[in-house]
Amino acid sequence: RRAAMGSLPQLASTAAVFLAACAFTANVGAVDTAPLHDESNTQIHGPRISTVAFGSCRKQQLPQPIWRAVLDLSPDMWLWTGDAIYPKPGAGEIEIRRAYESAMSNKDALAFFSAVPIVDGVYDDHDYGENDGGKHFEMREQSRLAFLDEVLQSPKDSPRRTQPGGLYGSRVFGTPPQQLKIIMLDTRFSRDSHAIPSPGGSKHLPKAGYLAGATRSMSAVFGIGQTHDGDVLGEDQWEWLRSQLTNSSASVHLIVSSIQVLTTVPAVESWGHFPASRKRLLSLLAELRPAGALLLSGD
Structure with missing residues (x-):
């Protein structure tokens, strides 16, 4: 059988929360092997998978009725594409972990x-x-571990805890020619600053996030940053991504980026503010031509 894809968008909002979720369907065959890690940090899973739901931007202190709508899809997997919580600006590791606990105490979640x-x-x-944060964030290692502990409940020996360049990883479901590969990029841990460093992470400026959006918009208006050579992934992750796409046997590749790749809206964070990295990513996809490539983004 050939892999088949379809999408079923689900959108629910209340005054409390706005979260988009989609379902992806792929007819991939089951395989009898147990889950394992290989040297390229790919988890290989045997159970048949038919529906993947994904979403982002959950404010943990507010009601979350969206989960009921997504649950109606009976997804086999949930993919976070960023912002599973919104801690207070300047929050430390303890506050971040408490925010995760608060999010998961919601009955619908x-x-x-x-x-x-x-x-x-x-x-x-x-x-x-850190809002708009990148590789200069002093708490990046603690944030990586908090996400792996509280959200993914990753094994203590997971390579994503200690590998250079961030918590990127991948999963493979099924066997060729009915195989799905999910590639999850870390666009924060090794990312350079914007051409004009974002004020979004300031603990002292009021409405720093709005100021950051205005700064990006003005940069676009005046052409600042068009030749910015800042990187998004870091060389370790670029090398890993190439290895994941080279000679891949998957018939569908879902590539997850927490920031948008193709948007032309300058106010939001995106790969467009890192033109050299964006060109490198699209050139890599054009060179290796992974089958059934789909870009999933949050933010």
């Missing part, structure tokens, strides 16, 4: 994550711990 067998994904800036 508890019901959802108790029913979904596989949870994976990546953080973005808010659950990373």
